[in-house]
Amino acid sequence: MPTSLIDGNSLLALDIGTTTTRASYFDVVDGRYRFIAVGHSPTTAAAPVNDLGQGVRHAIAELEVLIGRTLMDQDKHLILPAQPEGTGVDNLVSTLSAGPSIKTVVFGLLAEVSLESVQKLARSTYSRVVDSIGMNDKRLAHEQVDAIIRQMPDLILISGGTEGGASHSMKKILEVVGLSCYLMPGDKRPAVLYAGNQELADEVKSSFEKLVPMLYFSPNIRPSLEIENLEPAEKELASMYPKIRQRQIMGVEEISALSGGKLFPTAFAQGRMIRFLSNISEKGILNVDLGASSTTVSGAMGGRLSMNVFPHFGLGEPLSGLMRYTTMEEAMQWLTIDISADAVRDFIYLKSLYPATIPSTPEELAIEQALARHILYLAVRQALANLPKARPPRAGLIPNFDPIFASGSVFAAAPTLGQSLLMLLDAIQPTGFSTFMLDQNNLLGILGAAAEVNTILPIHVIESGAFVNLGAVISPLSNASAGTTILRVRLTYDNGEETLVEVKQGGMEIIPLVVGRTGNLRLEPVGRTDAGIGFGRAYRVDGVQGSALGVVIDARGRPLRLPSDAVKRRELLKKWLWNVGG
Amino acid sequence: MLAPVTHIIPLTTIIRPRLLPTTGTVQVRSGDKVVPSDVVAETTISREHLLIDIAHALGVPASKADRLVKCARGDKLAKNAVIARGDGIIPRLVRAPRDGRVVAIGGGQVMLEIGETPFELRAGYPGVVAQIMENRGVVIQTTGALIQGIWGNGHMDFGLMFNLAEQPNHVLASADVDVSLRGSIILAGHVNDEKVFRNAADLPVRGMILGSMAPSLVPLAMQMKYPILVIEGLGRRDMNLAAHKLLSTNAKRDVAINAEPFDRYTGTRPEVVIQLPVTQEPPLPRDLETFAPGQVVRILRNPRQGAVGTLEVVRSIPTVLPNGLRAICADVRLESNESLVVPLVNLEVLG
Numbered sequence: 020m021p022t023s024l025i026d027g028n029s030l031l032a033l034d035i036g037t038t039t040t041r042a043s044y045f046d047v048v049d050g051r052y053r054f055i056a057v058g059h060s061p062t063t064a065a066a067p068v069n070d071l072g073q074g075v076r077h078a079i080a081e082l083e084v085l086i087g088r089t090l091m092d093q094d095k096h097l098i099l100p101a102q103p104e105g106t107g108v109d110n111l112v113s114t115l116s117a118g119p120s121i122k123t124v125v126f127g128l129l130a131e132v133s134l135e136s137v138q139k140l141a142r143s144t145y146s147r148v149v150d151s152i153g154m155n156d157k158r159l160a161h162e163q164v165d166a167i168i169r170q171m172p173d174l175i176l177i178s179g180g181t182e183g184g185a186s187h188s189m190k191k192i193l194e195v196v197g198l199s200c201y202l203m204p205g206d207k208r209p210a211v212l213y214a215g216n217q218e219l220a221d222e223v224k225s226s227f228e229k230l231v232p233m234l235y236f237s238p239n240i241r242p243s244l245e246i247e248n249l250e251p252a253e254k255e256l257a258s259m260y261p262k263i264r265q266r267q268i269m270g271v272e273e274i275s276a277l278s279g280g281k282l283f284p285t286a287f288a289q290g291r292m293i294r295f296l297s298n299i300s301e302k303g304i305l306n307v308d309l310g311a312s313s314t315t316v317s318g319a320m321g322g323r324l325s326m327n328v329f330p331h332f333g334l335g336e337p338l339s340g341l342m343r344y345t346t347m348e349e350a351m352q353w354l355t356i357d358i359s360a361d362a363v364r365d366f367i368y369l370k371s372l373y374p375a376t377i378p379s380t381p382e383e384l385a386i387e388q389a390l391a392r393h394i395l396y397l398a399v400r401q402a403l404a405n406l407p408k409a410r411p412p413r414a415g416l417i418p419n420f421d422p423i424f425a426s427g428s429v430f431a432a433a434p435t436l437g438q439s440l441l442m443l444l445d446a447i448q449p450t451g452f453s454t455f456m457l458d459q460n461n462l463l464g465i466l467g468a469a470a471e472v473n474t475i476l477p478i479h480v481i482e483s484g485a486f487v488n489l490g491a492v493i494s495p496l497s498n499a500s501a502g503t504t505i506l507r508v509r510l511t512y513d514n515g516e517e518t519l520v521e522v523k524q525g526g527m528e529i530i531p532l533v534v535g536r537t538g539n540l541r542l543e544p545v546g547r548t549d550a551g552i553g554f555g556r557a558y559r560v561d562g563v564q565g566s567a568l569g570v571v572i573d574a575r576g577r578p579l580r581l582p583s584d585a586v587k588r589r590e591l592l593k594k595w596l597w598n599v600g601g
Numbered sequence: 602m603l604a605p606v607t608h609i610i611p612l613t614t615i616i617r618p619r620l621l622p623t624t625g626t627v628q629v630r631s632g633d634k635v636v637p638s639d640v641v642a643e644t645t646i647s648r649e650h651l652l653i654d655i656a657h658a659l660g661v662p663a664s665k666a667d668r669l670v671k672c673a674r675g676d677k678l679a680k681n682a683v684i685a686r687g688d689g690i691i692p693r694l695v696r697a698p699r700d701g702r703v704v705a706i707g708g709g710q711v712m713l714e715i716g717e718t719p720f721e722l723r724a725g726y727p728g729v730v731a732q733i734m735e736n737r738g739v740v741i742q743t744t745g746a747l748i749q750g751i752w753g754n755g756h757m758d759f760g761l762m763f764n765l766a767e768q769p770n771h772v773l774a775s776a777d778v779d780v781s782l783r784g785s786i787i788l789a790g791h792v793n794d795e796k797v798f799r800n801a802a803d804l805p806v807r808g809m810i811l812g813s814m815a816p817s818l819v820p821l822a823m824q825m826k827y828p829i830l831v832i833e834g835l836g837r838r839d840m841n842l843a844a845h846k847l848l849s850t851n852a853k854r855d856v857a858i859n860a861e862p863f864d865r866y867t868g869t870r871p872e873v874v875i876q877l878p879v880t881q882e883p884p885l886p887r888d889l890e891t892f893a894p895g896q897v898v899r900i901l902r903n904p905r906q907g908a909v910g911t912l913e914v915v916r917s918i919p920t921v922l923p924n925g926l927r928a929i930c931a932d933v934r935l936e937s938n939e940s941l942v943v944p945l946v947n948l949e950v951l952g
């Protein structure tokens with residue numbers, strides 16, 4: 020078998036989400052890797068099937084029809100590697116986000132040091148922190164033990180103690196963890212990741228090795244008060260993830276084995292890809308993924324990654340708990356049509372009960388898109404402090420990222436690409452110059468996983484146009500009053516033609532630049548306007564690629580403020596929707 | 602495409618495990634007939650622990666304290682029993698502050714499990730014990746009607762069912778919950794008044810089977826001690842005709858309600874079981890279906906949410922919906938003979 024994919028290896032990638040399983044096929048076309056097709060099936064992690072395998076086989080069967088190639092034998096087993104007669108596939112990688120959120124208890128010492136870091140670590144995967152215990156926890160040790168036993172966590176993350184620091188307090192914490200695990204039924208004991216003071220690692224090993232089903236170690240995530248080092252622990256957590264899921268969902272073990280251990284949490288694989296891209300980019304890269312059971316907001320800059328997975332934000336089951344984080348009034352502010360709060364509430368509960376269902380009416384679509392905007396807005400704001408930034412943006416604003424990748428069926432399957440882009444602009448409210456890439460087939464995570472077997476394939480696929488370029492967006496910052504000219508934008512097309520647009524504060528302008536064409540942009544701020552590189556500073560962006568909407572200048576203001584009057588607000592929202600093509 | 606299935610079946614065989622939360626003793630034998638109130642297994646549950654710092658209490662190092670402990674793991678101790686005794690002519694004593702069981706000793710500390718309470722597992726369903734699961738519980742088999750819901754408040758009971766829902770669009774008023782319903786299970790349509798639940802609790806009733814419920818009532822419904830089971834969902838929805846017909850025709854029969862919450866991963870669903878006599882064992886419900894013409898289906902989303910019809914055709918190419926979304930759809934003919942085009946993902950098979 021050839022070792023380099025460029026020699027002709029095909030790749031099958033499985034992406035197993037909460038509601039949908041996708042089987043994507045990649046092969047070499049004209050000497051470069053291409054995404055060929057994707058087969059879909061409902062995910063079968065839940066009852067009555069309770070076996071991921073069935074959904075995977077359905078998705079592969081659909082893919083076989085699409086590509087006209089046999090990938091499974093008569094017994095529906097994947098043919099791996101590819102056979103000389105042309106059946107099968109050479110490599111398999113998988114990403115997984117299906118399953119209930121992983122109940123996690125985190126331990127640390129100081130609230131603003133190790134406990135904060137370990138909470139960030141927990142946020143790097145599909146976990147839900149059900150208890151957080153630090154040195155200043157007011158509960159007695161046995162009360163902490165009882166609290167943990169009541170929660171029956173799937174995972175315990177332990178941090179704390181600087182390298183070479185005192186270990187007495189850490190020992191107290193380890194005692195609570197040990198007693199809790201000891202008192203839980205053997206088959207219910209959690210997986211444990213120790214990421215604290217390394218001097219205690221041997222003691223942790225000897226005490227916990229026979230007590231818990233999975234014990235992992237990573238370097239100290241807080242080796243000193245000033246240094247935070249999450250990356251090795253995030254990697255360790257990602258490798259634990261399939262094993263935790265194996266205890267919850269049938270079929271994970273089989274897929275992990277078939278993938279040769281290359282089964283990754285989707286968020287981790289997406290993060291890996293944007294981290295990789297950030298190494299070859301001068302700017303920060305953002306990825307947002309609004310799924311049925313969670314929302315992921317990850318940012319990377321110069322190889323530094325920040326992952327934020329929010330299991331309480333999603334367009335499926337988590338919807339029923341949305342009002343714990345917002346108000347109905349805020350959630351409804353993005354509605355383009357007049358719909359009662361009761362109807363929105365009904366929608367929320369119905370969608371949380373049936374997460375795989377889709378809106379059938381214009382009213383339901385309006386509600387779903389309004390909720391998608393608000394959920395992503397909340398998630399981005401929660402992630403804000405944790406995102407890498409090149410230069411400090413104005414307080415409360417998102418730093419500049421370019422490109423911004425987006426996935427999730429609400430964006431990918433929206434009736435128009437203009438609607439997809441507008442939802443993203445309203446929710447993320449970017450600053451400066453950003454290219455929006457829509458990941459319609461959930462490829463980003465798959466490519467992150469594929470990089471494990473071949474580093475060329477992801478680059479070829481990204482360059483091949485497998486992602487939909489929604490548009491190049493300029494989001495100027497200005498305090499000018501509405502209607503004042505704040506920016507002049509000159510687009511010079513590749514054929515020499517030019518378009519000049521004067522942008523007014525509060526407006527939204529679109530300069531067409533169709534797919535296949537390129538252009539050079541000249542951005543000239545008027546007055547105190549920051550078009551991306553500082554107040555009053557003009558700049559050029561050469562080689563802007565043609566896209567679905569072209570060049571979009573979003574001068575609606577940051578933060579975006581909507582009229583409080585519902586009628587005026589709906590009119591404005593409709594106008595913006597009209598701007599992007601309805 | 603695989604289809605989600607909800608069971609609304611007039612006659613079927615129902616097999617349900619009933620398991621203790623922890624190991625215990627099974628009280629019945631295979632083949633025993635049980636009614637829902639029968640205790641089938643029992644155990645004791647302790648929800649609290651107490652950590653006693655012997656070393657600190659005796660003023661000795663932890664390693665020495667372990668040697669002074671006078672009880673062993675597993676010992677049951679009465680309040681004031683001696684746990685550890687210090688050295689000296691007048692030794693210090695460490696006593697159990699409460700009744701409890703020693704669960705761990707080490708590091709100069711003793712951990713007691715306290716607050717032990719007996720736990721009885723009831724059959725929950727009328728039927729026959731089909732299987733004993735040693736130290737854990739039983740499997741009960743019965744025959745009858747099975748109606749699954751979508752939301753439950755976690756309780757379980759049984760009793761005579763009274764039908765207050767003459768029509769599927771019935772709305773239950775608090776005044777209708779009167780003393781004549783004491784001890785019964787109420788079948789009703791929609792509830793949007795919290796007084797309904799409070800009146801029912803005052804009587805008390807043994808359960809409520811509802812078509813739908815206002816979402817704002819969820820917290821209160823969760824506090825009620827009697828089972829509340831919702832067939833359609835939260836928000837104003839009529840009970841589907843199939844469920845309404847099956848339940849209303851079985852009014853004044855004993856029914857068992859298990860209003861356990863819907864969990865898509867374990868497959869647990871709130872359900873009503875009405876035991877019915879049979880001469881021949883009916884087939885088990887089919888949990889797995891693929892969408893196919895002829896199936897009875899329920900529409901899960903607006904504009905006709907809750908409507909039941911027959912699936913006529915699964916379209917092979919995506920259809921553009923009125924809102925612009927594209928989806929694989931099916932043609933569904935309702936009982937009124939009206940034909941609708943519905944996305945497949947918005948359908949479930951009834952049967």
